Amino acid sequence: MTDGAAPALQLDDLKVAYRVRGKDRPVLRGISLTIGRGESYGLVGESGCGKSTTALAVVGYLPSNGRVISGSIRVAGREVVGLEGNALRRLRAKDLSMVYQNPGQALNPSIRIGDQVAEVFRIGGAQHADALRRAQQALGKVQIADPGSVMTRYPHQLSGGMQQRVVIAMALASDPALLILDEPTTSLDATIEAEVLDLIQHLQQEFHSSVLFISHNLGVIAKMCERVGVLYAGRLVEEGPVQAVLNEPRHPYTVGLLRCVPRGGVRKDRGRLDTIPGFMASIEEQLPPCVFADRCALAQEICRTEEPPMHWVTKDHGSRCHFHEKAQDLPRVMSSELGKPLIVDRAVTPLLKVDDLAKRFNQHGRQITALAGVSGAIWPGETLGLVGESGSGKTTFAQTLLGLVSPSRGTVELNGRVLPPRLFDRTQTDVRVLQIVFQNPDSALNRRHSVRRILRRALKKLAGITGATADKRLVELTGAVRLAQRYLNVRPNQLSGGLKQRVAIARAFAGEPRLVICDEPTSSLDVSVQAAILNLLVELQAERKVAYLFISHDLGVVRYISDRIAVLYLGRLMEVGPAEVVFGAPHHPYTEALLSAVPTIDGGGRDRIKLAGEIPSAAAPPTGCVFHTRCHRFLGKICEEVEPPLVEVEAGHQMSCHIPLEELRRLQSEPREVATGEAL
Template sequence: MTDVVTAAAALEIDALDVVYRVRGRDRQVLRGLTLNVERGEAYGLVGESGCGKSTAALAIIQYLPRNGFVRSGAIRIDGRDVLALSGSELRRHRATAVSMVYQNPGAALNPSVRIGSQVAEVFKVLGVTGSDADDRSRAALETVQIADPGSVMKRYPHQLSGGMQQRVIIAMALATDPALLILDEPTTGLDATVEAEVLDLVAGLQSELKTSVLFISHNLGIIQKMCDRVGVLYAGRLVEEGDTESLLNDPRHPYTVGLLRCVPRGGVRKDHGRLDTIPGFMPNVGDDLPGCVFASRCTLAEDRCRTEEPDAHVVGLAHLSRCHFHDRAQTLPREFSADLVLPDVDRSGAPLLRFDDLGKVFAQGGHDVHALVGVSAAIWPGETLGLVGESGSGKTTLARTLLGIIAPTSGAVMFDGRDLAGTLGKRSASDLRELQIVFQNPDSALNRRHQVRRILRRALRKLAGLTGKQADARMLELMHSVRLSERYVSARPSQLSGGLKQRLAIARAFAGDPKLVVCDEPTSALDVSVQAAILNLLVELQAEKRVSYLFISHDLGVVRYVSDRIAVLYLGRLMELGPSETIYDGPHHPYTEALLSAVPTIDGEARERIKLDGDIPSASNPPTGCVFHTRCPRRIGAICDDVEPPLIDVEENHLMRCHIPLDQLRALQSDRTSLKSTITTT
């Protein structure tokens, strides 16, 4: 009888403890982490910020910071013990056995070196030089579907789009045919269509090259789409593991249940009630956790949970849960009641904000760049208008124009019955107070040197004219309204978590009781649990104060939850505008249809992916006719090339800019038949 030799897994992590030494004290980050990634498998690792996901990735490639080290355990890649490698062996190991794709491709590429030289460096490490390295670089770029690799190799990173930069990074990562590819939040910051292209590319390459993938993400929809199995990490401990379908549809750990409840699912909207959230905060690195690591935040926890570490219980086929009460994890009580009363939006009266025929032209390199072209819309008191579109569509330009950061070239803006001056310097104190913004990144929006007290008191003085005891009292009211504890009043932004910093930014925006707040990607960098808390906060403030929002986001699930109506921008034009459910349920403009088809969800919706060819054309030289016709999968002929369709009412409160009649769009989008076989034009 012959022995059967089983090939080693692509990645084996066994009882791994990773420690950071801070001020002479060892602070444990990973606690007995054990997981395998089999050959050809895609394994997803999820959890909130601070749970240890990125530390695990850095330990695998042996790139921990200077104060970090592996205290015990083992890491094997392709059967080889990583921790036993010497310096030269480790460098070659990093170049050949494992590759990593980081979250921000712009930061991973050298801005002063051409793309071709950077890709060629990968091969030079292996001893390939000269024209051979250039040829292999060109072939690597072709592998990731870059159409003109010769031209791209001559460019600098800033001359490429975010999606193209990420393709280059993936080409470099796969150039040496590694046994393991680590993807650390590879699509965060990319818009929906580019994200879908990158994910399709990774899936196709994995299938073709049989590469094993460790996929780190806080986006559960991406994990559902991309991964065969999932591990849930909390405070450095793997608390649940199983195949993707089983874990997402039948979670058996309270933490996993909590994460899934934070995501707007099944078309839920704000008028259905609050999202659920996870109470409390992640333990501090190095905290002593004698029992279950999740006990301090778990509403099912009993005394046993705080003193006795639970075993990894088998709850299904290859499905493990580290919970004493895994059989009743799904009975986890909600943190807050879902009940929320939102006043109806009354559109019979005058809108709070109206902008008519708004245009903005920038002069760039001797050319006119038409960033906004004839955009008209309105927002009523207590309403949220969602604004969506790819990067370069004009969303940020529209927001900055309304805020007075830049002046419009044409058109008019009316706010609360009065004309708004084009720039901030010409606007009244009342205008500034009543029209505020919450930025995407609170780190850059908050002065890191100032305490919470000073940040809020300054806003109260500038926006509400309050000083002294009145300002102190109002400051505490603001902190209470955004659920920011008084104990943070002396803290600086660097001492706050991402969610707390965003709460502070929202409190500052509400210091003058604004009537309209522009929310520019306010949750894009946040974990799903923190995102849910921020969305609840915005909706609660809207219910209480009847404030209006212009909500900009790439996350179309979040936009659906929070918005009453949605506007879709493309190349500076308004392509579609209508009620949230109408936009999502269809019929849609072909561009909206493509955007929605690109969004991965955890609901298993079978929406066919519609691929758009190419990038958004240059706003300095837009296409004639319909500006979307160069990428439109529904293009019907010369009329699309030559005649720009008007923005018209296609049904009640639903506007669209398309030559295709609404009933024919409905038929096309319901049965996915070919446009050319359905419509003929002369």
Template structure:
């Protein structure tokens, strides 16, 4: 027998580095040959020899059952990360405390049930028994043949049809497709948040090795609280408006078992981790006191505070400005690299997917029709649906005079529709009889690249859905402008302080022209639009319509003036009366604006519906029965009921899929070419703004910083703020401009910076002159205005070089 070690206390480091020894070892002591009883030996087989740790002791026992070996896993495994020693060649943890050598059997330490270290210390030296090892190839998320249905009026209507996907640790997986294809349903099934009428009818979902669909009660709540997190599209609805931000983050941590004091400390750390400059101040604020980007940072902080194995982001940047979107995406990338979290990213913005994801899956009608590396899927698509989605996006500086955007004809199959063949066959120009009768399998078309199509080799030959030629309204800027606004200002009174939303803004819109309006949230875009419409009473300046001064408030304007200026809102759900049918909505608009009724109104309503491509059946439906694209078409038809001269389009496509967005943009361009209508187009999507706009105005803190032709504003030289906005736009091609990260948030409008209002964030500031003197709005080229101290040629030269990020003030 080897030397026994319980007769004295040998002082040793508390922990050793993995595999190290406390002293040089000679030959191991030997025992006589022996073995297990024959009966017990026959009951086990195929066991790895010489396991690295002792078997787990069962409850109320020091050792496991005698002479019965454990059936260790047969896959390759890796050990969890161990601590490094504080001193080279000593121990596995940074612990200077010395502990006692435990009793030995033969020559190895043996765990005991009631043994204590010397001097009766309360905690055993040895670690807890191992919980098991992790397979090298085990994914964090493993979805196999998932089938989900919603029960509607007593009938199960399939939504997901045999969806399979895997996401590894530290990997980002994108999920794209039109609204209604099943993206959010797949995410909710993984989180186990399906609505009451939702049911998983087949397949499996495993997260971190756990069968999610088998979890019940406390186990399910623990899984949702600790293992998986989800960030939703609208952070405003995800946060409780009646509670301070700090209370909500603390609550998320106390649910995990943290004491309240510890939870407050961890909440502060979580907010600091998402790059909130003053976490203490933010914790004392209510959600409505934060910007949209700041709200989304808080939601992400709450989601990552529990260090989840899987993070699901469902349209997290929809509705955010380009700069805020870029900051949120940078934050997600940084945190993922730090925490090695598996991420599922759901978005209709393919530029965001190209920037964020390693692999991407394309869903259509509940089927995964294409999957593979993001570069392969977005640059060499092998399914006609993916090709159609990519063609819908305004890319490479394309503008409306270059031709109409491609669209995908037809609509998604209705919920639960029976699909015998390929799910995309009804909308595919390559489909044949085989496609309509037989469902194609998921075939490998490249390394890690799969497509569900019989004609995947011809996918890029998909015929164009729209003709290339497109009429365009002629813009004559030599005469009187349609709308002119001069010295326009607006000051709001909030909490006893004056908050200037517009400061001496001047400009004009000519007949048949589209003026694009861009800038971050709080820059004054919507306030300017409402001032033109008379919804907001300007405190300074005036608005003219065809040379006539308009009353500041719409209540005092004539019917003809009201008819001339109309608006299409961002959210048609809140803009349309949900109790009225589409026909009644149009008839009411015609009665109030067009002054027609009876048969004439019915005829005009039918003409409007036909012009915006609404079917006769749609006229009988209510808004709740329509898709987002159809509802926006109804809103456009209503705006054109009075034959307007200027239509304000306030983010009309921000919440729409790329295919629906392309159709709406084509419709707006067609109506402009036919009727000579002008648009004031507000959007944070700069690609869309460039496509539809003739000129572009850039606002910041209520000041007009730049105004000029779209090509000049985009191609440069441009104002440093415009440069930063353009650099923040994610593109599918992956190239483009060097990213310029603006320091800090937009300053408060109630106390704007002195001098140039942009100097606190400007990457090209000149120093004292920018800090003390406000630059005038000057013409730097024909029709091109800019508010900047830097001469145009210096801007041209400097913008050819990367800009430095200014230090946070």
């Protein structure tokens, strides 16, 4: 029996182990936490800290080699450790719901949406017709505009944001005592993420749901949660009200995590990001009494002999650190001082120049305009950040530069020379000079080869270097990307995500490129690893004067690394300008909306601008200004009928909007917009 007055979730000294190589390896080392009724609790920490294991233990889905060693898990007052069979199924059907990162995997691709949602009501005892009626109501509650039509569709016919709404509707259908959200918006665009987060907040208020929110994104946690717990190596090292923990952290790990995130307007020319030394311990490692001691710059002898108890700084803010009062004095790992700043000279011939670049595809008999005439330039040593939602044309633009896709119109010039459109027709030098680093390093690295072989092949292919010269260059190259020599003999799958990305960067740099396209290079990395990779890219740029086209959905990261920013929408440039100008007001209405969608650690971005609907199909782009169907500053007929040209509105700042710059400045001068832009 569940108890309506008991907390939604109570973990008491929960210990979970995975059996690996014949031994039980601790994954959760005594977690205690309580989530009250109607409360929203965030769990943060990097990969391997135990966030997902906590959720899986609660819903009874631990992998076959995992088991609860001791401790208790109570959902609405009912002990769930040891529940099996029907009792466990009833608990999952009635009291617990979980929403995962990838909504596509949670939905059955061969069953219509209506039947899938209705199934949840049928399990709860509803008759067929009643279940369908309630399914339609549930879809309406998650703000799906035309639930009747969505009921008849299959999952693949819905966008990622719509799929996640359906999954949330199913999760809430049983009115669960506890809703577990495991990175529910990580795979979504910022604007869609903001909508889904708003929806979850709204539903939480309506249903008074209790939520366990798991995320690596501290901004999302700041927006969504009242309290937060910071996990490290299976230990809850800090816990408290979200603003107290994020603004006044009392554990060195929390302090380190927060310093890794580019925010508060920090930029590459104003200081390096700090990182956390070392790596998260592997599951097989023996840990000292303070699980963070091996990576903590404040560690003393006592940290290796006595386990720190939870010290309560206030009645509800605790830190498991012997020296919690000194946590914020944690010495920086990276000196914030910079080397000589790299001055970008835009009076010289651009390194890369694109002129009226367009690409039309034929997809199932329909013409898709992925790029509609993009012009611009990148100079030696500069970083151009490229932002926009999925479907904006970012990837097609990068592929066209690389010659992987031939443009339908327009040219790409490198050092003043027009490049052949197809990679196949380009010279070895063209290939060497223009390289790419992907989001997923696995796609660039041959899993069967050692790191040494991968890099030697790249040196041979891109720089024509072999033999002893290659060995010498190999040492220089690995040194440049701060990759220890001992990794040369291992294969990529034996490396962590951050080390793999270093190998991928070394590979791209083997031929001394002049322009590297960085396609979401840090999106799949933890924040401490992301900070180290961003620092590395900045250092390589300063040393070698290499230019980057940096594609990312993370506007904080783009702001940190970019000299200039280009904003794409439906294959057209909406705005291009110096990073500080584009991020500060006045900016294009689309940029304004993108910036307001980002949840920030400092609590900005709460009053976001709601864009109507999702990005329209590139097969039938709107007339006039392509952004007019969603624009919150829409002027009327002129926006519907006349496409605004991309014009220079001030020195180095181009924009495509019918509203004059001064008018935009006035409109955007209200405190809300300034605050959201500045908070990043």
